[in-house]
Amino acid sequence: MTRKRYALFTFIILFFTSQFRPTLASPEDNLRKKLDSYILTAVKAGFSGAVLVAKGGKVIVHNGYGLADREKNIPVKKDTVxxxxxxxxxxxxxxxxxxxxxxxxxxxxxxxxxxxxxxxxxxxxxxxxxxxxxxxxxxxxxxxxxxxxxxxxxxxxxxxxxxxxxxxxxxxxxxxxxxxxxxxxxxxxxxxxxxxxxxxxxxxxxxxxxxxxxxxxxxxxxxxxxxxxxxxxxxxxxxxxxxxxxxxxxxxxxxxxxxxxxxxxxxxxxxxxxxxxxxxxxxxxxxxxxxxxxxxxxxxxxxxxxxxxxxxxxxxxxxxxxxxxxxxxxxxxxxxxxKGEEPQIKRPDELKERSAIARKWGLPNSPTGRRASVILETVNRQDLDYVRQFIEENLTPSFISQFSMEEHLSFFIKIHDDMGEIELLGAKKTSEFKAELLIQSKNSGRSLRIFFELEAEEPHRISGLSFKEELE
Structure with missing residues (x-):
């Protein structure tokens, strides 16, 4: 191979390898993708609005999500007010x-x-x-x-x-x-x-x-x-x-x-x-x-x-x-x-699921309303998998650790056995993160009052829960 041909061959190789070399994503790009991915899961859970995130004084996210006007199908833009x-x-x-x-x-x-x-x-x-x-x-x-x-x-x-x-x-x-x-x-x-x-x-x-x-x-x-x-x-x-x-x-x-x-x-x-x-x-x-x-x-x-x-x-x-x-x-x-940490609400769509349950029980779509509705749903269902999921996803770790999982499960199953299918007679919010519920058995007419408290920090899990029978 002559020198000219060799030089041309080398040039062609270098040109194509430079054109097709994979581009590594920057830390900023990775962060942007992670933020976008999380916000989109929030959109699936019902979030609509605008978000701006700046890191080190540089804007890395500035977008609108969901609808600004549902009737007219107008999307939220980054400059929507x-x-x-x-x-x-x-x-x-x-x-x-x-x-x-x-x-x-x-x-x-x-x-x-x-x-x-x-x-x-x-x-x-x-x-x-x-x-x-x-x-x-x-x-x-x-x-x-x-x-x-x-x-x-x-x-x-x-x-x-x-x-x-x-x-x-x-x-x-x-x-x-x-x-x-x-x-x-x-x-x-x-x-x-x-x-x-x-x-x-x-x-x-x-x-x-x-x-x-x-x-x-x-x-x-x-x-x-x-x-x-x-x-x-x-x-x-x-x-x-x-x-x-x-x-x-x-x-x-x-x-x-x-x-x-x-x-x-x-x-x-x-x-x-x-x-x-x-x-x-x-x-x-x-x-x-x-x-x-x-x-x-x-x-x-x-x-x-x-x-x-x-x-x-x-x-x-x-x-x-x-x-x-x-x-x-x-x-x-x-x-x-x-900060490089995992979000506390890993699945924003859980909020949507709890919102649907809150509507079923006629409770407000708020932290206390959503948690209250899940408590009611758990008492109303004799489903060990559902009860276990309720305990793992809704109670604080410190509250869970007070009893064994078997004790938690047996407690809810006993409540269900005693009450059967229930109806909600009343709900009262006693402070920002405390509330009480009054339920009644549809079979026996027996009444039970439920007291619960939420942690103040997101995601507002249940930090205290107690039941008291209502005497006639």
């Missing part, structure tokens, strides 16, 4: 810090600086108390829900007349009412409406030109998600059609935004476009620890933002079908995947 609930409070807080930065107020200012006739028990209450939920105010000041007709004067009078639950500063008790007072202070000091002040001083410098409030004219109808799996209000259960905010809600909720817009807010804060470095310190944990803030309502919406400022990792989730899989639930699982 949602009601973001109490995440609004982050912006109310930022507005107060902005006014302090402008020298127009101080966080140490008492309520008496802004309001006349402040009751004696609230004279020492400061803006700082309101920001930190340490006043002792009640959670709400409305009696009919978020859309109750209420003007500013009535809201202030109602809130100031509340009987405090504890001495200001003694402890923390979450209060929407406190943030409504902050919104009033923003209006009094700025001489602008609360909405106008936020739009001009926060949204605009952050480049958030698609963030607003209920019934704003910023969006077309198809760009706003419709809420499902909850209460409904108005012509269509969407912030596009909902009434304008009243002072039952101002300051504590009412904002509408997208996951991308909320990421713009994070970037604007980092770049000091909205607040100075000094003012911004009060928005974050002083030790740089991770933060999570969430919002939701009774109309199907929920949203969450997870911030890991040291790693520059961020997770933003918004959903319009809260009861299927809430934004905080999905966000928490994504945070575990980002």
């Amino acid at each position: 949602f009601d973001i609930g109490s995440i609004t409070k982050r912006f109310t807080k930022a507005a107060i810090l902005k006014l302090e930065e402008q020298g127009k107020l101080k966080r140490s200012d008492p309520l008496t600086t802004f309001f006349d006739d402040v009751p004696v028990d609230k004279v020492g209450v400061t803006i700082e108390h309101l920001l930190k939920h340490t006043v002792g105010l009640h959670e709400y000041h409305d009696t009919k829900g978020d859309f109750e007709e209420m003007d500013r004067e009535k809201a202030v009078k109602t809130i100031l007349n509340q009987k405090l639950r504890f001495k200001p500063g003694d402890r923390v008790a979450y209060s929407n009412s406190g943030y409504t007072l902050l919104a009033v202070i923003i209006e009094l000091v700025s001489e602008q409406s609360y909405q106008s002040f936020l739009k001009e001083n926060l949204f605009k410098p952050a480049g958030m030109n698609r963030t607003g409030f209920y019934r704003d004219s910023l969006w077309k109808e198809d760009e706003v998600a419709v809420g499902y799996e909850g209460k409904t209000i108005g012509k269509k259960n969407s912030p596009y059609y909902w009434p304008h905010m009243t002072w039952a809600l101002v300051g504590g909720g009412g904002m509408v935004s997208s996951v991308g817009e909320l990421y713009k807010w994070i970037q604007a804060l980092e770049a000091n476009k909205v607040l100075s470095e000094k003012a911004k310190e009060n928005m974050y944990d002083p030790q740089g620890r991770p933060m999570a803030y969430a919002g939701g309502n009774d109309f199907g919406f929920s949203a969450v933002v997870f911030e890991f400022p040291v790693e520059m990792n961020y997770i933003i989730v918004a959903t319009n079908a809260h009861d299927n899989m809430s934004a905080p639930s999905l966000g928490k699982q994504i945070s575990l995947i980002l």
Whole structure:
């Protein structure tokens, strides 16, 4: 073979081997695939919404999933907007810090600086108390829900007349009412409406030109998600059609935004476009620890933002079908995947299965409702495999370890033998993660009360369960 032919032959081999060399997926690609795969299983379980995930300050997932409007078959897009609930409070807080930065107020200012006739028990209450939920105010000041007709004067009078639950500063008790007072202070000091002040001083410098409030004219109808799996209000259960905010809600909720817009807010804060470095310190944990803030309502919406400022990792989730899989639930699982851990809810479709059982028993599609329905189903069925699966999937490991599997199984079988087929007479939620059920045997009429408690952390497994016979 001549040198020229040999050189040409070598060139051809090198060309083809370079063209067909397998490309190794980067760690970022692998993470993206893992996140996409998990989110898609959540979609199969009923999740619909938008997700943005940034790692090291770089966006690796920003997509919409499921339907924004089921009737019109409109998919959720990455820029679809949602009601973001109490995440609004982050912006109310930022507005107060902005006014302090402008020298127009101080966080140490008492309520008496802004309001006349402040009751004696609230004279020492400061803006700082309101920001930190340490006043002792009640959670709400409305009696009919978020859309109750209420003007500013009535809201202030109602809130100031509340009987405090504890001495200001003694402890923390979450209060929407406190943030409504902050919104009033923003209006009094700025001489602008609360909405106008936020739009001009926060949204605009952050480049958030698609963030607003209920019934704003910023969006077309198809760009706003419709809420499902909850209460409904108005012509269509969407912030596009909902009434304008009243002072039952101002300051504590009412904002509408997208996951991308909320990421713009994070970037604007980092770049000091909205607040100075000094003012911004009060928005974050002083030790740089991770933060999570969430919002939701009774109309199907929920949203969450997870911030890991040291790693520059961020997770933003918004959903319009809260009861299927809430934004905080999905966000928490994504945070575990980002850390290289396995998600606690390995099969989101289990939530859908439990939701179906909850509907069968007429219980709400909530953590307590779903667990309660599975308890009822287990008592009602004499199926050892089903009972074993219930124990393994629904009880906490520490609760399971208190008895042998045989003892657990024999207990449920005995309950079934004594009761036979049952019917549910009543269900009562006694606290956020505690509830009791009253059941009756269809054969003997015997009644039994079931008490159970869930762990506070996802996936809210049963940490305590007891039965008590109801005597006639």
